[in-house]
Amino acid sequence: MDRSAMWLPGDGYIGHIEGDEVGQRPNQLTPHASPQHYLGAEMRAWRSNRGLSLGKLSKSILFNTSYMARVERGGQAASADLVRAYDDALGAGGSLVRLHTSILQGVSLEALPATDVANQGSHVANSLVDLAEETDIQAPSEEGLSVPVRADDGRIIFVSLSRRALIGALGASAAIAAVTDTAAAASAPRSSDLIASGANPIELLQATRRVLIDNDNLFGPHRVIPTVQQQIAVIKELRADRRGTDRRQLLQLQTQYSELCGWLYQDLGDFRAAQHWMREALEASHMAGDDELTTYILARRSQLAGDMHDPIEAVDVAEAAEDRAAPHSRLAAVAATYAAHGHALRKDPEAAQRAYEHARELHATMDPDPSSPWGVWLDAAYIDVQRAHSLAALGDHHGAAEGFRNAIGRLPAGFHRDRGVYLGREAVSLARAGEAEQAAVVGIQALSIARDTGSDRISRELAQLDGVLDQWRTVPGVADFKAALTEAVLRQA
Secondary structure, eight states: OOOOOOOOOOOOOOOETTTTEEEEEOOOOOOOOOOHHHHHHHHHHHHHHTTTOHHHHHHHOOOHHHHHHHHHHTTTTOOOHHHHHHHHHTTTTTTTHHHHHHHHHTOOOGGSSSSSSGGSOOOOOOOOHHHTTSSSSOOSSSOOOEEEEEEESSOEEEEETTTHHHHOOOOOOHHEEEEEEEEHTTTTTOHHHHHHHTSOHHHHHHHHHHHHHTTTTTSSTTTTHHHHHHHHHHHHHHHOOOOOOHHHHHHHHHHHHHHHHEEEEEHHHHHHHHHHHHHHHHHHHHHHHHHHHHHHHHHHHEEEEEEETTTTHHHEEEEEEHHHSSSTHHHHHHHHHHHHHHHTTTTTTHHHHHHHHEEEHHHHHHOOOOOOOOTTTHHHHHHHHHHHHHHHTTOOOOHHHHHHHHHHHHHTTHEEEHHHHHHHHHHHHHHHOOOHHHHHHHHHHHHHHHHOOHHHHHHHHHHHHHHHHHGGSSSHHHHHHHHHHHHHHHHOO
């Protein structure tokens, strides 16, 4: 289940003029636009008060300046590692880390102090330090990505870069999108706004979530997370004066949005934040009294454990989910599929094979309840691609490559990003099986989709592929792949 979202809050425009390195004056910070903007303003204030430019701090903490600047403007969610690096380097005494933790836990904007560091003295956006150093900040259409970059010694390492570093110039349409993004951020809803609009707030929140999920394969999570967290804050506000059915529906929505937030962080590779939001989802599902939803969250927690290479948790939670699931239900098949991968992570091929056979039997005999929205993406191809992933974990790279190839051929046309992820995994399996030239060909196909989508998941597969192919770097096809990857990840407009 690879899924991302569409709703794209924007960030303030800061121009970049090539050649003479002259930057436009940055917009005023808006710390009270959202908790994310608040955190960014605090981080910039601490930096400014220490007399450090973005460039100087970047050299100290080894993060990319474009990423740092977008975080400070509130245009991109900060990673836990970045916040911790700021806190340590600037001597914030843990205050930035605590603030970031409270935001991850869903603190509302109103609960944050009105008198913050960012508002002490002159506004930090007007600092001469900032004006002098924010010359390499990219336009707001450049979604921040954690992407592979080739180091001097030839290794691929991950740094936070603008989306343009991966996919090249986006053209005029991106500028139009940026205006839309900024407007979306400026109009982030509050519960009072939803009520005043005359619309049913519950229906509006349900529709918003559907939009996010329906556009899964088109956009990544980087700028989606703030919007999802804003919706969660709105839901919590609405719960205060709702009772009965409305209150239960809001708790169900809170569960669904928290699970979505967990997935977005999981897709980014921030597993600590993903675990937090999955715990939030599980707690809300219990309050909602929705057994089916609770079962789905348990299955998702098994999937997360698998991504974290925690086989015991993956198996135990999946089996708990299957025990809770209704007999012959789709959720039972979902849980069995994730349990199978857990067995593979335990290096138990026989148990994994039995579990996948069990998952296929459940899928073949399940009652496809059209009224249940959970696990609708599960089909035979999904089980096959999960098995291919498990074969790779077990070291059967030929079998994994064949499994990915078969599953890719059965993917629906709209699953563009998923196709790129599976192509990347197929390429890695081919390389590990010694099929270097074929791996390079498939890798270039995955790279093409990475350019289209800016997907972190594809980028990480490509970085792994790059390392495996090092021993064949002189083979013409491999050399072509490495050259294309280097051009893609290092090109800055």
